[in-house]
Amino acid sequence: MQSSHVRKRMSVASLTDPQIIVPAVGSAFAKLDPRTLVKNPVMFVVEIVAALSTVFLLQDVLARDGQDLGFALQIVAWLWFTILFANFAEAVAEGRGKAQASTLRQTREETIAKLIVDEKTELTVPTPASKLGLGQIVLVEAGDLIPSDGEVVEGVASVNEAAVTGESAPVVREAGGDRSAVTGGTLVVSDWLKVRITAAPGTTFLDRMIRLVEAPSARRHPTKLRLTVLLAGLTLIFLIVVATIPSFASYAGGTIPLLVLAALFVALIPTTIGALLSAIGIAGMDRLVRFNVLAMSGRAVEAAGDVDTLLLDKTGTITLGNREAAEFIPMKGASEQELADAAQIASLADETPEGRSIVVLAKEKYGIRGRDIHELGATFIPFSAQTRMSGVDIGGSWIRKGAVDAVLVHLDASGTQGNRKKTTGLTEAGHEIDAIAESISKSGGTPLAVAKDGKLLGVIHLKDIVKGGIRERFAELRRMGIRTIMITGDNPMTAAAIAAEAGVDDFLAQATPEDKLKLIRAEQAKGKLVAMCGDGTNDAPALAQSDVGVAMNTGTQAAREAGNMVDLDSNPTKLIEIVEIGKQLLMTRGALTTFSIANDVAKYFAIIPAMFIALYPQLDALNVMGLATPQSAILSAIIFNALIIIALIPLALRGISYRPLGAAAVLRRNLLIYGLGGLIVPFIGIKLIDVLVTALHLA
Ligand SMILES: Nc1ncnc2c1ncn2[C@@H]1O[C@H](COP(=O)(O)OP(=O)(O)OP(=O)(O)O)[C@@H](O)[C@H]1O
Ligand SMILES: [K+]
Numbered sequence: 281m282q283s284s285h286v287r288k289r290m291s292v293a294s295l296t297d298p299q300i301i302v303p304a305v306g307s308a309f310a311k312l313d314p315r316t317l318v319k320n321p322v323m324f325v326v327e328i329v330a331a332l333s334t335v336f337l338l339q340d341v342l343a344r345d346g347q348d349l350g351f352a353l354q355i356v357a358w359l360w361f362t363i364l365f366a367n368f369a370e371a372v373a374e375g376r377g378k379a380q381a382s383t384l385r386q387t388r389e390e391t392i393a394k395l396i397v398d399e400k401t402e403l404t405v406p407t408p409a410s411k412l413g414l415g416q417i418v419l420v421e422a423g424d425l426i427p428s429d430g431e432v433v434e435g436v437a438s439v440n441e442a443a444v445t446g447e448s449a450p451v452v453r454e455a456g457g458d459r460s461a462v463t464g465g466t467l468v469v470s471d472w473l474k475v476r477i478t479a480a481p482g483t484t485f486l487d488r489m490i491r492l493v494e495a496p497s498a499r500r501h502p503t504k505l506r507l508t509v510l511l512a513g514l515t516l517i518f519l520i521v522v523a524t525i526p527s528f529a530s531y532a533g534g535t536i537p538l539l540v541l542a543a544l545f546v547a548l549i550p551t552t553i554g555a556l557l558s559a560i561g562i563a564g565m566d567r568l569v570r571f572n573v574l575a576m577s578g579r580a581v582e583a584a585g586d587v588d589t590l591l592l593d594k595t596g597t598i599t600l601g602n603r604e605a606a607e608f609i610p611m612k613g614a615s616e617q618e619l620a621d622a623a624q625i626a627s628l629a630d631e632t633p634e635g636r637s638i639v640v641l642a643k644e645k646y647g648i649r650g651r652d653i654h655e656l657g658a659t660f661i662p663f664s665a666q667t668r669m670s671g672v673d674i675g676g677s678w679i680r681k682g683a684v685d686a687v688l689v690h691l692d693a694s695g696t697q698g699n700r701k702k703t704t705g706l707t708e709a710g711h712e713i714d715a716i717a718e719s720i721s722k723s724g725g726t727p728l729a730v731a732k733d734g735k736l737l738g739v740i741h742l743k744d745i746v747k748g749g750i751r752e753r754f755a756e757l758r759r760m761g762i763r764t765i766m767i768t769g770d771n772p773m774t775a776a777a778i779a780a781e782a783g784v785d786d787f788l789a790q791a792t793p794e795d796k797l798k799l800i801r802a803e804q805a806k807g808k809l810v811a812m813c814g815d816g817t818n819d820a821p822a823l824a825q826s827d828v829g830v831a832m833n834t835g836t837q838a839a840r841e842a843g844n845m846v847d848l849d850s851n852p853t854k855l856i857e858i859v860e861i862g863k864q865l866l867m868t869r870g871a872l873t874t875f876s877i878a879n880d881v882a883k884y885f886a887i888i889p890a891m892f893i894a895l896y897p898q899l900d901a902l903n904v905m906g907l908a909t910p911q912s913a914i915l916s917a918i919i920f921n922a923l924i925i926i927a928l929i930p931l932a933l934r935g936i937s938y939r940p941l942g943a944a945a946v947l948r949r950n951l952l953i954y955g956l957g958g959l960i961v962p963f964i965g966i967k968l969i970d971v972l973v974t975a976l977h978l979a
């Protein structure tokens with residue numbers, strides 16, 4: 281049952297689904313509220329025109345001078361229909377999200393959490409999830425729903441995250457490292473976790489997800505300035521064009537009713553694209569949701585369509601991320617047992633996956649028992665991405681493990697064996713450890729040097745596996761013109777080996793979080809749009825800085841909050857689909873803009889001659905369409921103008937299928953299909969409506 285809503289995600293919003301259509305009709309009326317409509321300048325202008333026309337009509341009705349108001353009534357009605365159809369398009373686009381939100385809401389039932397009130401005795405008190413405060417620690421056991429978002433502080437458990445991701449295969453969640461974030465509403469299926477609450481009630485991931493799918497238009501950022509300026513400019517130009525018409529008319533000795541001018545104006549401004557713009561954007565975000573990617577803003581989806589550079593972190597993004605200790609390789613003069621023992625003591629309180637795996641390997645292979653860190657009276661030095669080391673101090677004695685160069689520098693600083701920086705160059709021990717590290721790195725493994733009290737003991741070999749099928753996917757990104765760069769805190773040799781295996785274009789090794797940020801800024805300064813995929817807390821600043829920041833759902837809370845997209849499947853190569861959806865959005869918008877403007881040009885030539893025939897009989901030569909009367913010409917044009925919005929809703933929602941053509945080829949193709957189509961379709965459409973309107977004696 282839990283994954284059912286996700287299957288529903290696969291269905292496409294359709295104009296034949298009454299569950300979407302019926303409520304959409306209602307909200308089309310609700311969206312007439314000028315406070316909402318003002319966000320859409322073109323339609324807002326139409327609303328002003330419609331409102332003024334309604335006032336004129338009412339005045340005429342009150343004057344009761346016996347004139348036939350049937351024509352005026354129809355014009356005013358179609359003006360309002362134009363706005364309603366635009367609102368309807370947006371409401372249909374939002375429709376499926378609304379249905380999804382209500383299913384998600386059912387998932388978010390109130391859970392009773394086991395709040396830990398005493399750390400020592402682990403005494404728990406049943407507490408409603410909505411009463412949990414930031415920083416409180418809860419116990420979650422097999423069969424329990426995780427009450428809120430949080431960070432695992434202790435324990436390892438398998439968690440079914442189907443409620444959020446739709447994937448029912450359980451995933452591992454554990455303290456430390458980059459898989460420590462848990463999501464409220466997901467289910468612990470085995471073992472237990474202690475979770476520190478990181479989200480205030482009402483601000484959890486599920487809450488945000490509900491708000492996101494429910495009201496995407498509220499979150500839609502203004503579309504590209506270029507497009508807004510174009511639409512506003514055209515509206516202004518036609519306002520001037522229409523405003524000058526009365527003077528032409530009076531010059532020829534006639535008058536043109538205000539209502540006709542109003543209809544003409546609305547027929548000429550780019551109402552088609554104005555009406556569908558929002559629906560196109562929402563449909564793009566919605567398409568991402570169907571790919572299990574949550575976009576926090578429409579701007580991010582747009583940017584995705586133009587991405588030039590993709591940065592990925594290595595561990596957990598390109599590789600599986602559960603780097604495990606595979607081997608202890610001692611230096612000359614140290615025993616394997618001695619190395620394993622030191623490595624284990626240094627890792628007893630290391631809650632990262634690497635640290636835990638070292639303790640396990642020492643126990644399994646060398647029979648070294650885990651000791652209690654408290655019994656040893658030791659001070660633990662936790663791992664950080666800056667120091668790239670961790671370790672322990674016991675009395676006057678110390679042990680460090682970490683990136684080889686970091687440990688050597690530490691040894692140098694303590695005036696002992698490493699001596700990489702000493703004028704004499706590398707010592708014998710330095711050479712030996714470099715050789716071991718090199719052989720591990722060349723295989724794509726991560727070497728961790730271990731040193732105790734100023735002496736190098738050896739190297740721990742950490743193994744990590746490149747995610748399957750990633751190579752072909754990066755090749756596809758290259759074909760799309762996107763450069764991939766792997767950035768990692770790991771050493772250059774390991775980085776080179778993994779980069780070659782994964783098939784990325786470039787890599788940056790030994791990168792601190794600041795380096796990642798710098799690289800993004802440098803690319804952006806060159807005018808490039810940068811996407812970044814990451815999962816770690818140390819990726820958070822980079823995720824926030826990038827134009828498209830895709831956080832892996834398996835990642836830390838910090839990463840998930842910093843990015844503007846979250847990939848629920850934690851698959852970095854999904855960027856291909858994200859980019860495709862972005863490009864599709866840009867192309868659909870471009871095509872419908874072309875169509876809309878070409879349409880308006882055609883309407884101009886269709887209506888103007890018909891309108892002026894009475895005043896300038898010589899214009900008859902231009903009246904190629906042979907529309908019945910000036911009145912039927914204007915009525916047909918305004919009806920066509922409204923109906924074309926409805927006719928194009930399916931295309932706006934479905935989008936134009938993306939093909940990896942060059943930008944110039946795409947432009948040529950769009951101009952041909954949508955430009956030419958936009959010129960021809962109104963001639964046929966208006967003529968047909970004119971025939972119908974005349975036959976029915978409507979004008
Ligand atoms: N628990 C640990 N104790 C000591 N050293 C560690 C530990 N974990 C990682 N290291 C070392 O620190 C380096 C940097 O780690 P960091 O997490 O910044 O980058 P990474 O995980 O290698 O790469 P990425 O940025 O792709 O995740 C690692 O390459 C490794 O050499
Ligand atoms: K129009």
Ligand SMILES: [Mg+2]
Pocket residue numbers: 458595816
């Ligand atoms: Mg990392």
